[in-house]
Amino acid sequence: MHHYDVIVVGLGTAGSATCMTLAQRGVSVLGIDAFHPPHPLGSHHGESRSVRRAYLEGTAYLPMALRAWDLWRKLEKDAGERLLVTTPNLTIGPPEGPAVSGFLASAQAGAISHDLLTAAEIRRRWPPLSPPIQFSAGLEKEAGIVFPETCIRVFLAMAETAGARLQVDERVAGWTATSGGVEVRTSLGRYTAGRLLIAAGSYAGRLLGVAGAMLTPKRVPVHWVTPPDTAAYQLGQFPVNFWQVPMAETAGTRNEYREFYSLPAIKSGGRVKAAFHNQLADGDTDNPSPAVSTAEQTAMRAMLERFLPTLSHRPMTSDTCMYTLTPDDHFVLGPLPHNENVFTVALAGHGFKFAPVLGETLADLLEGLIPTIDVGFFSPQRFVRRG
Numbered sequence: 001m002h003h004y005d006v007i008v009v010g011l012g013t014a015g016s017a018t019c020m021t022l023a024q025r026g027v028s029v030l031g032i033d034a035f036h037p038p039h040p041l042g043s044h045h046g047e048s049r050s051v052r053r054a055y056l057e058g059t060a061y062l063p064m065a066l067r068a069w070d071l072w073r074k075l076e077k078d079a080g081e082r083l084l085v086t087t088p089n090l091t092i093g094p095p096e097g098p099a100v101s102g103f104l105a106s107a108q109a110g111a112i113s114h115d116l117l118t119a120a121e122i123r124r125r126w127p128p129l130s131p132p133i134q135f136s137a138g139l140e141k142e143a144g145i146v147f148p149e150t151c152i153r154v155f156l157a158m159a160e161t162a163g164a165r166l167q168v169d170e171r172v173a174g175w176t177a178t179s180g181g182v183e184v185r186t187s188l189g190r191y192t193a194g195r196l197l198i199a200a201g202s203y204a205g206r207l208l209g210v211a212g213a214m215l216t217p218k219r220v221p222v223h224w225v226t227p228p229d230t231a232a233y234q235l236g237q238f239p240v241n242f243w244q245v246p247m248a249e250t251a252g253t254r255n256e257y258r259e260f261y262s263l264p265a266i267k268s269g270g271r272v273k274a275a276f277h278n279q280l281a282d283g284d285t286d287n288p289s290p291a292v293s294t295a296e297q298t299a300m301r302a303m304l305e306r307f308l309p310t311l312s313h314r315p316m317t318s319d320t321c322m323y324t325l326t327p328d329d330h331f332v333l334g335p336l337p338h339n340e341n342v343f344t345v346a347l348a349g350h351g352f353k354f355a356p357v358l359g360e361t362l363a364d365l366l367e368g369l370i371p372t373i374d375v376g377f378f379s380p381q382r383f384v385r386r387g
């Protein structure tokens, strides 16, 4: 049985980037995926992912957000591929709401170039956007969009070039701790390693044993809307726009805010992508239910009617993607409680933008190094019940 320094389960967003970084450092690494990434059965498909640095989810993400931007640019150079296109990014909602105030706190803490715009200014600059007068928006002037399928192809190609062994269409069934590390059982064989990273996204729960209880897969309907004309909705013209709408604006919901976003059409003649970000149904990775119902489309059309009215009656098709939520909506990243050789990562529905820095940070942890960026805040230990 071949022994590796590290086995990585899952060659999606976090796993592919980690394999690349480990292999480039000369670590012997085996990466295994149940499917053939990039693929539409996890969390990384769908043409575009927004990248921002004024991180409304908390200033704890700032060092990672800043480093990720630099690493995306470096990766582009190394790969000779266009991966990150800059675009303005708007966080829209009531000025006192957590999104706009979180945006401002991060923008100020990170000295990130930004403006605070009124609803009237937003409407004037981007006519498809129609915020109510009491809303404002944090504008991150230089944010971006990355192309997830291309990025994962690049991570995997660079990992292989650097010497990683990558096996696809091979499902990991389980693992056991051994005296020297771990033994991993798959649909095709058994492998041993000093350390294991479980980067299986929305499927990770079942591989984590009791620790899997901290993860909840969520099914995300994604709507693709044909805009009335291409220019105003295309990357370069149309900003990434994230909306946090108070409950009173969407009667009948239980959460305090409903959140949704839309992203520009990537190519000429392309479609705008729109999805809700919270109040999502639980996902079932055994029965993924990719069909999106008319009711789910109607819910999105109602949101568009209010806030992007020129899109609300346009042709729409829909598919689904998966989030892996944690109890506090923050990442999980680090060694499992009670097993220092087994690490995991879960990205709570907002992790793609960090892929290269996750690769770097997880590689540090798997090599037993102290990561340059402090990720203690994301440790799985925070969900361990204290007796």
Ligand SMILES: Cc1cc2nc3c(=O)[nH]c(=O)nc-3n(C[C@H](O)[C@H](O)[C@H](O)COP(=O)(O)OP(=O)(O)OC[C@H]3O[C@@H](n4cnc5c(N)ncnc54)[C@H](O)[C@@H]3O)c2cc1C
Residues within 6 Å of the ligand: 009, 010, 011, 012, 013, 014, 015, 032, 033, 034, 035, 037, 041, 042, 043, 044, 046, 048, 049, 050, 051, 170, 171, 172, 173, 199, 200, 201, 202, 203, 204, 220, 222, 275, 321, 322, 323, 324, 345, 346, 347, 348, 349, 350, 351, 352, 353, 354
């Ligand atoms: C609709 C949508 C929009 C999003 N928009 C953004 C955005 O704009 N910006 C942003 O930063 N983030 C965004 N995200 C979140 C981001 O895409 C995810 O956080 C990220 O892709 C998760 O990466 P992952 O590595 O955990 O999972 P994945 O990329 O899904 O990788 C997990 C891999 O594990 C494999 N696997 C699972 N089980 C096994 C097994 N038993 N054996 C072997 N392999 C296995 C799977 O096949 C898969 O390839 C979005 C997500 C969705 C769904």
